[in-house]
Amino acid sequence: MPRPLLRLLGLALLLLGASHPTWAEAPERIVSLAPAMTEILFALGLDEQVVGITSVCDRPEAARDKTRVGGMSNPSLEAILALKPELVVMTTDGNPKHIADQLQRFGIPIHVFTPRRLSEIPGGIRELGARVGAEKAADTLAVELETLLKTPPRFAAGEGPKALFVIWPEPLIVAGPGTLIDDALTLIGYVNIAADAGTAYPRFSVEEALRRKPEIIFLGLGHDRDNPRTQRLLQRLAPAGLDHPGRIVSVGDALYRAGPRLPAGIVEISPGQGFEPERADR
Structure with missing residues (x-):
C-alpha cells in the first residue's frame, strides 16, 4: 500500500472509538495550538482539560508538563489526533488555515480565536469561555481588561511622550501599527x-x-542590559541622551500575547512603574 494511504489509514484508526461532543457539551480534552490560548485556558481553570500544547507554549509553569504536539505553525496532525481531543483551540495569528481544514475533515471540533486588537480581546475571551463551559471565569478576565480600556489616558491624544518599543535590538525591529503593543501605547x-x-x-x-526623537524606549523581553546586542544598541543611543535612567525601560512579554497577562503588560509600561517619562520641548 502506498505510504500516503498508510498515513491516512493510521490517522483514521486514531479516531476509532472517539466520540465528539456536541457544541452544547463542555469539552473534557482540549489541545491548544497557541501560547496565548494556553494561557487563557489555564486562567479559566481548565488545567485538567488541556491535554496538549505546542512547543512554544511556555506559560504558565503548570502547562510545561503537557504533551507537545509540535510547533505553532507546523503542529503534527498525528500527535493531535493521538490525544483524541474534543476541541482544538487555534488562533488566526500564527496557526495555518490548512491545519484547521484538516482537523475539520477528521471531525475534530475547533475554536478559532480571531481578535488581534486590544479592544477585541475581551469579547474573544468571552466567546472562548462560552465554548469551553467557563463563562463566569471568562467574564472575570474580560472585565479586568475592559476596566483598563476605560481608564482615561495618562496623556492627552498626541501630547504624550514619543515612545519606541523594541522587539529585537539588532537588527532593530520595533512594534508598529496594528499590534497589541501599539494599542497599549x-x-x-x-x-x-x-x-x-x-x-x-x-x-x-x-x-x-x-x-524621530523618542523620549522613552521600551526593551521587550530578553533584551537585558548585559546582552551584547542590547549593549551595542545602547551605545549608539547614548549620544542622544537616551541611555539615562528612566529613558530606557526593560519590560516583559505580557503585551506580546492576546492573553490574560495583557492588563499586567499595560500597567508595566505605564508611568509610575519605577519611571516617569519626560517630554522634550517640541
Whole structure:
C-alpha cells in the first residue's frame, strides 16, 4: 500500500472509538495550538482539560508538563489526533488555515480565536469561555481588561511622550501599527514613533529611530542590559541622551500575547512603574 494511504489509514484508526461532543457539551480534552490560548485556558481553570500544547507554549509553569504536539505553525496532525481531543483551540495569528481544514475533515471540533486588537480581546475571551463551559471565569478576565480600556489616558491624544518599543535590538525591529503593543501605547497616551510604518513589526535603522526623537524606549523581553546586542544598541543611543535612567525601560512579554497577562503588560509600561517619562520641548 502506498505510504500516503498508510498515513491516512493510521490517522483514521486514531479516531476509532472517539466520540465528539456536541457544541452544547463542555469539552473534557482540549489541545491548544497557541501560547496565548494556553494561557487563557489555564486562567479559566481548565488545567485538567488541556491535554496538549505546542512547543512554544511556555506559560504558565503548570502547562510545561503537557504533551507537545509540535510547533505553532507546523503542529503534527498525528500527535493531535493521538490525544483524541474534543476541541482544538487555534488562533488566526500564527496557526495555518490548512491545519484547521484538516482537523475539520477528521471531525475534530475547533475554536478559532480571531481578535488581534486590544479592544477585541475581551469579547474573544468571552466567546472562548462560552465554548469551553467557563463563562463566569471568562467574564472575570474580560472585565479586568475592559476596566483598563476605560481608564482615561495618562496623556492627552498626541501630547504624550514619543515612545519606541523594541522587539529585537539588532537588527532593530520595533512594534508598529496594528499590534497589541501599539494599542497599549496609544491607550496610555504615548505617541508611537513607528505608528506610521507599513508593517506591524518594521525594521528601523538606529539613525531613523533617533531622527524621530523618542523620549522613552521600551526593551521587550530578553533584551537585558548585559546582552551584547542590547549593549551595542545602547551605545549608539547614548549620544542622544537616551541611555539615562528612566529613558530606557526593560519590560516583559505580557503585551506580546492576546492573553490574560495583557492588563499586567499595560500597567508595566505605564508611568509610575519605577519611571516617569519626560517630554522634550517640541
